[in-house]
Amino acid sequence: GDSVTQMEGPVTLSEEAFLTINCTYTATGYPSLFWYVQYPGEGLQLLLKATKADDKGSNKGFEATYRKETTSFHLEKGSVQVSDSAVYFCALRNFGNEKLTFGTGTRLTIIP
């Protein structure tokens, strides 16, 4: 079945540091890939997505590239801010299926 494996947390970084959160997936077919973010006390919200190989999703300074050859969708940001502190979830959705398969989430804390 489909599965998503993402970097264990928690991750703590200083403000303006470079961020990478690793995500790899296993899926049949050609899934679409997502990063969702959950701020404290809130529901998840879509951060970015990519629908096919080599697509790059980007939003709010975050980027992730759909790498079919390595089945990966790593999240990156060049300079993090305190306001980026949240839990980040990698997810996939297979074509024709409305279900999202989520990773376990990575808690990110940015210290000033």
Added chain:
Amino acid sequence: DAGVIQSPRHEVTEMGQEVTLRCKPISGHDYLFWYRQTMMRGLELLIYFNNNVPIDDSGMPEDRFSAKMPNASFSTLKIQPSEPRDSAVYFCASSLSSGRVDEQFFGPGTRLTVL
């Protein structure tokens, strides 16, 4: 747009009591999802509906859990009887399927504590 609305935001109850969680999806969305989030298990999909019809309830933990969607603007998740291990944050999400890949919009969640 008001977004996905869930009520109550917090619920504290005693073991054995019935609990009903409510969700109003975004108007026009045809898919509705119920999730449970715990520290131990992370985010789990419990059930989802398409056009008010349950499509996949394989994530519902046991017979104590039931979900209904009587119309396009309302869904309930009921736990009867509740147990302490049901304590979690329950999220409702909705999406619009139009042949493209679209995002799921999550509500703020209901934090359930069963004593």
